[in-house]
Amino acid sequence: MFATYLIGLREGLEATLVVSILVAFLVKSQRRDRLPQVWAGVGLAVVLSVFFGWLIEYTSTSLLARSEDRELFEAITSVAAVVFVTWMIFWMRKAARSIAGELRGKLSDALAVGSLAVLGMSFLAVIREGLETALIFYSAAQSAAGGAGRGPLLALIGGIATAVVIGFLIYRSALKINLSTFFTWTGALLILVAAGILKYGVHDFQEAGVLPGLNNLAFDISGVLDPSTWYAALLAGMFNITATPSVLEMLAWVAYAVPVLVLFLRKPAAPARPTAAAQPVAAPSAPAGTTTPVSSTAPAEPAAAAEATPAAPTSPVTDARQRA
Amino acid sequence: MRTTRFVVLAATGVLAVTGVTACGGKTEDKATGKANAVTVKATDTACEVDVTELAAGQTSFSVTNSGSKVNEFYVYAAGDRVMGEVENIAPGLTRELRVELPAGTYETACKPGMSGRGIRGGLKVTGAAASVAPDAALTQATASYQRYVTSQTAALLTKTEEFVAAVKAGDVTKAKALYPVARTYWERIEPVAESFGDLDPKIDGREEVIEEGMEFTGFHRIEKDLWTTGDISKDGPIADQLLTDVKAIVAKANAEKLTPLQLANGAKALLDEVASGKITGEEERYSHTDLWDFNANLEGSKAAIAALRPALEQRSPDLVKQLDTEFANVEATLGKHRAGDGWKLHTALSKAELKELSDSINALAEPISKVAAVVAR
Numbered sequence: 090m091f092a093t094y095l096i097g098l099r100e101g102l103e104a105t106l107v108v109s110i111l112v113a114f115l116v117k118s119q120r121r122d123r124l125p126q127v128w129a130g131v132g133l134a135v136v137l138s139v140f141f142g143w144l145i146e147y148t149s150t151s152l153l154a155r156s157e158d159r160e161l162f163e164a165i166t167s168v169a170a171v172v173f174v175t176w177m178i179f180w181m182r183k184a185a186r187s188i189a190g191e192l193r194g195k196l197s198d199a200l201a202v203g204s205l206a207v208l209g210m211s212f213l214a215v216i217r218e219g220l221e222t223a224l225i226f227y228s229a230a231q232s233a234a235g236g237a238g239r240g241p242l243l244a245l246i247g248g249i250a251t252a253v254v255i256g257f258l259i260y261r262s263a264l265k266i267n268l269s270t271f272f273t274w275t276g277a278l279l280i281l282v283a284a285g286i287l288k289y290g291v292h293d294f295q296e297a298g299v300l301p302g303l304n305n306l307a308f309d310i311s312g313v314l315d316p317s318t319w320y321a322a323l324l325a326g327m328f329n330i331t332a333t334p335s336v337l338e339m340l341a342w343v344a345y346a347v348p349v350l351v352l353f354l355r356k357p358a359a360p361a362r363p364t365a366a367a368q369p370v371a372a373p374s375a376p377a378g379t380t381t382p383v384s385s386t387a388p389a390e391p392a393a394a395a396e397a398t399p400a401a402p403t404s405p406v407t408d409a410r411q412r413a
Numbered sequence: 414m415r416t417t418r419f420v421v422l423a424a425t426g427v428l429a430v431t432g433v434t435a436c437g438g439k440t441e442d443k444a445t446g447k448a449n450a451v452t453v454k455a456t457d458t459a460c461e462v463d464v465t466e467l468a469a470g471q472t473s474f475s476v477t478n479s480g481s482k483v484n485e486f487y488v489y490a491a492g493d494r495v496m497g498e499v500e501n502i503a504p505g506l507t508r509e510l511r512v513e514l515p516a517g518t519y520e521t522a523c524k525p526g527m528s529g530r531g532i533r534g535g536l537k538v539t540g541a542a543a544s545v546a547p548d549a550a551l552t553q554a555t556a557s558y559q560r561y562v563t564s565q566t567a568a569l570l571t572k573t574e575e576f577v578a579a580v581k582a583g584d585v586t587k588a589k590a591l592y593p594v595a596r597t598y599w600e601r602i603e604p605v606a607e608s609f610g611d612l613d614p615k616i617d618g619r620e621e622v623i624e625e626g627m628e629f630t631g632f633h634r635i636e637k638d639l640w641t642t643g644d645i646s647k648d649g650p651i652a653d654q655l656l657t658d659v660k661a662i663v664a665k666a667n668a669e670k671l672t673p674l675q676l677a678n679g680a681k682a683l684l685d686e687v688a689s690g691k692i693t694g695e696e697e698r699y700s701h702t703d704l705w706d707f708n709a710n711l712e713g714s715k716a717a718i719a720a721l722r723p724a725l726e727q728r729s730p731d732l733v734k735q736l737d738t739e740f741a742n743v744e745a746t747l748g749k750h751r752a753g754d755g756w757k758l759h760t761a762l763s764k765a766e767l768k769e770l771s772d773s774i775n776a777l778a779e780p781i782s783k784v785a786a787v788v789a790r
Contacts, residue, residue, distance in 0.1 A: 092481065092482055092483045092504055093483070093503035093504060093505075093506075095483070096483060096501050096503055146509075154511045155497070155511050155512060155513065156497040156499060156510050156511065156512055157512070160498075221501065224508070225501050225508070228506045228508045229503065229506055232506050232507060238505070240505065241503050241504070241505050245503070295495075296495050296498060298494065298495065303493070303495060304492070311528040315526070315528065316526065316527040316528050317483060317526045317528075332528060333528070
C-alpha cells in the first residue's frame with residue numbers, strides 16, 4: 090500500500106510543485122487576478138487527462154494508446170513546460186531586481202504576465218504526468234471493481250492529496266518569506282525543478298527512441314537511492330533526481346541548470362541604484378536573523394532549499410498589500 | 414511514421430491548450446488489426462510471460478503485479494532498446510502495454526522495485542504482421558514452406574542459366590528441351606513470384622503485355638521464337654534480361670516470409686492458374702508444354718498444403734482427408750498423360766480428356782478454398 094501511496098505522491102508532486110510556486114508568485118507580485126487562469130489550466134489538464142485516460146483504457150483508440158506515443162507526449166509536454174517555467178524564472182529575476190532597486194511600485198508594470206502564459210504553464214505542468222496518473226487511476230479502479238479491494242485506489246488518492254498538501258505548504262511558507270528573498274529562493278528552486286523536468290523530457294525522448302543512449306548511464310546509485318523509498322519518491326517528484334540517469338539526461342540537466350543559475354544569480358548589469366548593485370538581493374527591511382543572505386553560488390542542497398522556510402518572522406513582511 | 418505521430422501529438426497539445434477537446438482520434442478497425450493478447454504475472458521475484466513466441470503486429474501485454482513492490486514492465490529489442498514500457502504498476506494492479514512489434518528477437522523484463530536490469534525473458538516475434546493468433550504449428554508452416562521455396566529457387570536459377578546459355582549459343586534443340594524444365598520450378602512457386610510487382614510480367618508475361626504498354630520479354634518471348642520461327646539469333650539480350658530478372662526474384666523470394674494465410678491463398682491461386690491458363694492451353698500457346706506447368710502448379714499447391722498440414726491436422730482433420738483424396742485424384746488423372754519423363758503436349762489431348770482434368774481440378778479447388786478460413790481461426 091505504501092508503495093502505491095508513493096506513486097501518487099511522486100506523480101502528484103511533479104505537477105503541484107510548479108503550480109504552487111506559480112500561485113505564490115502571482116500572489117506575491119500582486120497579480121491575484123491571474124489566479125483564475127491558473128485554475129483553468131489545471132482544470133483543463135485534469136479533464137483532458139481523465140478523458141484520454143478513459144479513451145485508452147476503455148476504447149480501442151489508437152491515439153496515444155501505444156506506450157511509445159505516450160513517452161513522446163510526456164517528452165514534448167515536459168520540454169514545453171521547461172520553456173514556460175524558464176520564462177517565469179526570469180520574471181522572478183526581474184521582480185527581484187525591481188525590488189532591489191526599490192522600484193516596488195513598478196513591480197506589476199514590469200511583470201506583464203500574459204494570461205495565456207499562466208494558463209499554458211499550469212496546464213503543461215499538470216498534463217505532463219496527468220495522463221499517466223489517470224491511467225494508474227483507472228487500473229486501480231478496475232482492480233477495486235474486480236473485488237481486489239480499494240486499497241490501491243485509496244493509497245493513490247492519499248499520495249496525490251499529500252502532494253497537494255506539500256504544494257500548499259510550500260505556497261504558504263513562500264508567502265511568509267519577505268519579498269526579495271522569495272524571488273531569489275523560489276527562482277533558484279524553480280531552476281532546479283525546471284532542470285529536472287528537462288532531464289525527464291530527455292529521458293522520455295530516449296525511451297521513445299527519438300534520442301539514443303538510454304542505457305548509457307552516467308552513474309548508478311540505486312544502492313544508495315532505492316527508488317522504492319519515500320525520500321527517493323520525494324526527490325524524483327520534486328527535482329527528478331533519479332538513481333540511474335543516462336549521460337544525455339545529465340548533460341541536459343547541467344546544460345540547463347548551470348547557465349540559467351548563473352544568469353539568474355549574477356549581479357544586475359544596469360542597476361537602478363549603485364548601492365543596490367552591491368547587494369542585489371538583500372531585503373531593504375530584512376530583520377536580522379530571519380533569512381540567510383544569498384551568496385552568488387547555487388544552493389548546495391536543493392532539498393534544503395525546498396525546506397528553507399524560516400521560523401515565523403519577527404516583523405510583518407512587506408507584501409503585496411503595500412501599494413505605491 | 415514518426416513525423417506524423419509528432420504532428421498528431423503536437424496537434425493534440427495545441428488543441429488542448431486552446432481548450433478544444435479533441436475527439437478520440439481514429440479508432441482501430443476491428444476487422445484488420447486484431448492485437449495479440451499476452452498475459453504477464455509479475456511478483457517481487459518472478460516475471461511470468463504466458464508466451465515466448467508471437468506473430469508480428471499489434472500486441473497488448475496485460476501486466477498484473479501480485480508482489481509487494483512497485484513494478485515496471487519493458488519489452489527490449491537488441492541492445493536493450495526500449496520497444497515499449499509501462500511504469501508505475503502498483504501492487505495489486507493490472508496495467509496494459511500496447512506496442513507494435515515487427516518480427517525479431519526481443520526480451521521482456523519486469524523490474525520489481527523499479528531498479529536494476531529486471532527479470533528477463535526471451536520473446537520471439539515471427540512472420541509479417543498477421544491477424545492470425547500465434548500458433549507453433551503455423552509458425553512452423555511458414556518456416557517449412559520457406560525451405561521449399563529456397564530449394565525451388567535454387568533449381569530455377571540453375572535451369573534458367575542452362576536455358577539462357579543454350580539460347581545464346583543458338584542451340585534450338587537444347588533450348589526447347591530445357592524450356593519446360595526451367596519453367597517447372599517457376600510455376601511451382603508462382604504465388605510467391607506474383608507478389609513482386611512487375612518482375613512477374615517481365616519474366617512470365619504473354620504477348621498481351623504489349624497492350625499494357627510493357628515490352629514483351631522473358632520466357633514466352635523466347636518460346637515464341639523457338640517454336641514459331643526457330644530463329645533465336647537476336648534473343649541474346651532477351652535471355653540476359655531474363656536471367657537478371659530471375660536472379661532478382663530469387664533473391665526476393667528467399668527473403669520473403671509468407672504468412673500462413675498467404676500460403677493458403679497461394680495454394681488456391683495455383684489451382685486457379687491451372688484452370689485459367691493450363692487447361693485452356695493459353696499459357697504455352699507455341700510450345701504446348703502446358704502439362705509441365707499444370708504438374709508444377711499442382712506440386713506447388715501440394716507443397717503449400719503440406720507445410721500447413723500439421724496445423725490443419727489439429728484444426729480440421731476431415732479437411733485434410735478430403736484434400737488427400739482430391740490431390741490423389743488429380744494426380745491420377747494427370748498421370749494418364751505422361752510421355753517419357755515429361756508430358757504429352759496440350760494439343761495431343763482430346764476435349765474430353767481436358768474436361769476430365771478440369772473437373773478433377775475443380776473438385777480439388779473446393780476443399781482448398783476452405784483452408785484459408787481454417788488457418789485464420
